[in-house]
Amino acid sequence: MVNIKKERMTAQKSFVFNYLMGVKTHPTAETVYKEVKKKLPNISQGTVYRILNNFKDKGKIQAIDTKDIVHFDADVSDHAHFICEKCGKVYDVYDECAHCGVLKNRRTKVGKINHYKINFYGECRNCKR
Ligand SMILES: [Zn+2]
Ligand SMILES: [Zn+2]
Known part of the structure; x- marks a missing residue:
């Protein structure tokens, strides 16, 4: 049971990461959720937000804080x-x-x-x- 949950989580994670890697638009968490949901209809908004924060904490993606919204970027090179x-x-x-x-x-x-x-x-x- 635990394993199945873990497996699915991993697939969702890699899907979110691949989506971010493929875009140059610096999407917000909401946009990431909307886009990912098209392919993974069962994914919840909370899961997407958790995945994004997790990647951010690990330094795999970076967050760009603007006035009132956070954008995400999978390009972590200095730019x-x-x-x-x-x-x-x-x-x-x-x-x-x-x-x-x-x-x-x-x-x-x-x-x-x-x-x-x-x-x-x-x-x-x-x-x-
Ligand atoms: Zn403008
Ligand atoms: Zn960038």
Whole structure:
């Protein structure tokens, strides 16, 4: 009995992870739930949220906190995000941050930098139109 439960959990987990790996849209937990539910109709919202938090705690995915909502990203490499203040969309920023890596391993007065998270805020191209 326990094993069956565990098995199903693992399948759901890998499904959620694969979904996140396949998108570049930085979906919210709600979007992840809606998309995953299309393929796994029996999955509950609570399960999806738990899976996401679990991955986050383990460092397998990262959470991007915007004003009032959390977005998830399976790309945990150091890259910056552009958050549109109008539509709330989250975009990856690689080029403009090509030199942000110099921050890594730099020693500051309070300690050495292992990772960094940079959020840029502005109005995206779609909203400017
Ligand atoms: Zn926008
Ligand atoms: Zn990203």
